[in-house]
């Protein structure tokens with residue numbers, strides 16, 4: 001990630017990084033904040049891959065998690081932080097409030113070609129990634145870059161980058177860790193291109209690079 005950040009900053013003066021929630025990236029966040037002192041945070045813009053529709057100061061909020069475990073330990077300008085606007089007009093993720101479109105416009109305004117330099121993803125036990133869940137209508141060729149989605153797990157309402165946004169990225173890193181994910185990895189190794197059932201198989205950067213980072217426990221059980 002640091003290499004990608006340095007290369008992007010060298011080329012264009014800015015690094016656009018989109019981060020997922022969940023427990024898996026916490027160790028990476030800890031590492032980034034504790035050891036990577038030369039990471040170009042001042043030139044880094046932090047975006048969210050997905051968000052739960054709860055106020056940003058709630059422990060369930062992905063931005064809250066990223067803030068607690070990473071952002072608050074860094075020297076990063078606050079105007080480089082881009083939480084998803086899940087709360088508008090004192091209500092959460094209401095279609096008419098246009099939060100998804102607002103975020104899409106913010107991405108379009110700041111990110112060249114809406115193509116993030118680096119997107120960090122995880123995978124759920126059911127093969128979901130970001131907040132793109134099995135069987136949901138958003139998984140079909142969605143034209144938008146950001147959408148309101150529904151999770152089978154609480155909190156149900158979500159906002160998420162779509163496949164379209166993810167697949168525009170220059171690099172996508174898929175981080176899978178822990179014995180608990182072994183079954184999922186085994187199943188995923190047998191399926192191909194079934195984004196409706198296994199959303200993770202819909203991650204295919206058009207011209208970018210996709211790299212899976214799987215630890216031994218997830219790989220070997």
Ligand SMILES: O=C(O)[C@H](O)[C@@H](O)[C@H](O)[C@H](O)COP(=O)(O)O
Pocket residue numbers: 020021022023024025049050051052062121122123124128129130131
């Ligand atoms: O909001 C979220 O939960 C995520 O962004 C989600 O897509 C996550 O990456 C996977 O569910 C894996 O979660 P774990 O890392 O907790 O297993």
